Amino acid sequence: MGIKRYIATADNTITNAFQIDLQTRGTGSNMGAADVLDTFYIYGQVCAGTASSGNTSEKSRILVQFDTDKLNEDRTNGLIPASGNISWYLNMYNAPHTFTLPKDFNMVVKVCSGSWQEGYGLDVDNYTNQTYEGTGSNWIYKGASGDGYSTWLTEGGDFAESHLSPAYTVSFVDGTEDLSVDISNIVEDWMAGGVAAAANLQASETGTIPDDYHGAQFTLTDSQGTSITYVFDKNTTTSAGSTIGVSGLNTVTKIIHKIRDVANDTTQLRMTATDSAAATPQNGVDLTMDDIGLAGNNNGGLGVLDITGSSGDQLYSQLQFQGGTGIPNYGLGVFMSSSFETGSHSYYTKKFFARSSEYFFLRPNIEARWDTTTKDNSANLMRSSSLATGDDNLNVLYLYNYVKGKLQNIPDSTANSNSKVLHFSLYSGSTGNIYDKLPLPKGGGVTTAGFHNVTGGIVSEGIYTASFATTHSVDSVYAAWHFNDLISYHTSSEVTLNTLAASNFNPDPDYVTTIDNLKAAYSQKEEARFRLFVRSKNWDPNNYTVMQSTQNSEVVEDAYFSLHRIVDEYEVIPYGTGSAISPQQTGSADSYTRLSYDISGNYFDLEMGLLQAGYEYGLKFAYYSNGSYREQEEVFTFKVEE
Numbered sequence: 001m002g003i004k005r006y007i008a009t010a011d012n013t014i015t016n017a018f019q020i021d022l023q024t025r026g027t028g029s030n031m032g033a034a035d036v037l038d039t040f041y042i043y044g045q046v047c048a049g050t051a052s053s054g055n056t057s058e059k060s061r062i063l064v065q066f067d068t069d070k071l072n073e074d075r076t077n078g079l080i081p082a083s084g085n086i087s088w089y090l091n092m093y094n095a096p097h098t099f100t101l102p103k104d105f106n107m108v109v110k111v112c113s114g115s116w117q118e119g120y121g122l123d124v125d126n127y128t129n130q131t132y133e134g135t136g137s138n139w140i141y142k143g144a145s146g147d148g149y150s151t152w153l154t155e156g157g158d159f160a161e162s163h164l165s166p167a168y169t170v171s172f173v174d175g176t177e178d179l180s181v182d183i184s185n186i187v188e189d190w191m192a193g194g195v196a197a198a199a200n201l202q203a204s205e206t207g208t209i210p211d212d213y214h215g216a217q218f219t220l221t222d223s224q225g226t227s228i229t230y231v232f233d234k235n236t237t238t239s240a241g242s243t244i245g246v247s248g249l250n251t252v253t254k255i256i257h258k259i260r261d262v263a264n265d266t267t268q269l270r271m272t273a274t275d276s277a278a279a280t281p282q283n284g285v286d287l288t289m290d291d292i293g294l295a296g297n298n299n300g301g302l303g304v305l306d307i308t309g310s311s312g313d314q315l316y317s318q319l320q321f322q323g324g325t326g327i328p329n330y331g332l333g334v335f336m337s338s339s340f341e342t343g344s345h346s347y348y349t350k351k352f353f354a355r356s357s358e359y360f361f362l363r364p365n366i367e368a369r370w371d372t373t374t375k376d377n378s379a380n381l382m383r384s385s386s387l388a389t390g391d392d393n394l395n396v397l398y399l400y401n402y403v404k405g406k407l408q409n410i411p412d413s414t415a416n417s418n419s420k421v422l423h424f425s426l427y428s429g430s431t432g433n434i435y436d437k438l439p440l441p442k443g444g445g446v447t448t449a450g451f452h453n454v455t456g457g458i459v460s461e462g463i464y465t466a467s468f469a470t471t472h473s474v475d476s477v478y479a480a481w482h483f484n485d486l487i488s489y490h491t492s493s494e495v496t497l498n499t500l501a502a503s504n505f506n507p508d509p510d511y512v513t514t515i516d517n518l519k520a521a522y523s524q525k526e527e528a529r530f531r532l533f534v535r536s537k538n539w540d541p542n543n544y545t546v547m548q549s550t551q552n553s554e555v556v557e558d559a560y561f562s563l564h565r566i567v568d569e570y571e572v573i574p575y576g577t578g579s580a581i582s583p584q585q586t587g588s589a590d591s592y593t594r595l596s597y598d599i600s601g602n603y604f605d606l607e608m609g610l611l612q613a614g615y616e617y618g619l620k621f622a623y624y625s626n627g628s629y630r631e632q633e634e635v636f637t638f639k640v641e642e
Contacts, residue, residue, distance in 0.1 A: 012031055029131070038350070038351050041058070041342075089366065099348065107336055131143075168181050376598035381479075395468055403462075514532070520638060531603045532595070560577050577594075613640050616637055
């Protein structure tokens with residue numbers, strides 16, 4: 001199983017809706033401590049009083065923040081895989097209410113381009129918890145000015161888009177749906193944002209600058225998360241603070257020089273800016289941090305920035321950062337998409353549970369999903385057959401090197417070591433005599449037909465694998481891991497070679513499943529491994545199998561688990577089978593609840609910290625066979641304790 005959930009560390013609703021008097025807007029209200037989050041658009045509100053008369057619109061938006069330091073810590077400790085082998089999902093859960101509910105609408109998820117403060121407000125109906133000069137963000141302010149926060153550059157929050165952090169659109173049909181969207185690019189960019197790197201601001205001469213550039217902006221962020229958003233102002237020639245005055249300028253070269261001038265302001269991010277080529281300044285301006293605490297600019301991975309004017313026309317698309325990666329983590333904005341935040345139709349109101357909700361499983365979270373499946377064919381070695389493809393004829397075996405209860409690499413024997421390469425061989429006898437080695441056909445880790453050694457590979461710390469095919473007619477073999485026939489690491493017990501055979505009927509297997517090591521209760525702090533014993537429901541043992549002291553479990557190639565809370569049948573972890581009709585290939589994050597198997601049968605690991613203590617939970621299984629997923633009858637229950 002590959003799943004971890006990280007609960008939001010801050011969230012808030014901000015709005016410009018009118019208070020109950022229909023005269024005063026609630027732009028100063030804060031709802032940071034409320035147990036629900038709220039987003040809507042209201043058209044044609046009729047305001048009372050002379051000063052506020054007329055038809056106006058009202059909006060509400062959600063802010064949510066997560067701790068990516070914890071994500072980076074877990075990756076460093078090997079608890080989650082590297083980028084590219086994992087998917088990240090934003091999950092927010094529908095909060096039922098008695099108000100009207102919009103249908104057939106879209107919402108967007110965007111990164112925030114500046115820090116904000118959660119606050120302690122509770123009133124999500126009348127907007128009475130004001131935060132002006134107080135604590136917490138609202139429609140106008142990022143947070144308390146006394147805590148170093150300022151106003152949003154744009155009322156309603158500052159949100160960014162780039163090719164690294166695009167806006168994600170989520171559709172709602174009935175309006176009651178939960179929100180679940182893959183934001184892997186955003187999360188990985190956040191995690192890379194802590195990497196300090198110098199930045200080179202590249203430019204090229206592109207001709208005349210459009211007139212409509214007033215208000216266009218971009219953000220520079222240092223390695224400690226401090227950022228400045230620079231704004232183009234066509235009404236001034238002065239560049240100071242966060243303003244780049246470009247009145248009368250019409251070329252990229254001149255604008256780049258203005259950026260250089262303002263970036264060199266020591267009151268800002270302590271950047272130094274120099275021409276990379278004085279004779280041809282259009283070639284670029286080097287931006288670097290000085291040595292006073294701020295180690296570098298981490299926004300280097302933004303690539304081409306699309307700086308646009310107020311009408312959306314592209315101002316300049318050749319402004320690039322080179323040498324850095326990542327974006328700063330200021331959280332996310334979640335709200336109605338632009339076509340549903342304007343116009344003459346109201347969408348009131350979509351509510352989600354907040355992080356302060358009493359409901360353990362309904363708090364906003366980022367969910368990590370990855371496939372941990374290990375398919376070890378040690379219990380079912382197959383001879384090559386013309387009935388199967390080349391890939392299906394390969395046997396995959398694993399070696400696990402535990403030292404004092406912990407997986408460790410064999411010293412100087414990793415597969416990527418030039419001095420020592422781990423090998424695997426099949427022997428016809430148990431003695432392991434070199435002359436008993438069986439030659440193997442080309443395929444897998446065998447590069448030349450007739451070779452005796454399979455080149456092994458390392459999967460992760462202390463885990464090795466090798467793949468091969470065999471055509472030998474012997475009934476049984478011994479599998480051995482070694483180094484150059486000189487050092488033997490492990491030799492298996494006798495393994496039977498099986499033969500694939502066609503059938504004159506269409507099999508439809510039924511199974512009986514038990515969990516050999518199931519306990520009545522587990523601690524919330526432990527990670528449990530569940531071992532399945534699977535046999536055919538129509539198993540008819542002969543005298544030999546009856547007399548055997550131990551029966552072997554059948555292996556189900558594609559088996560999945562789900563988990564629910566018994567008291568209300570709430571589905572905590574659904575089957576991770578993906579959206580495809582047939583099973584995803586190994587390594588697909590969609591298959592995050594697929595079971596592994598080895599010589600002892602199917603198994604999976606479950607982190608009990610995902611579950612709320614004090615409740616009983618049920619495990620169910622679904623097996624893929626004969627072209628479809630079939631849920632098994634058995635339910636296995638256990639309790640989680642603190």
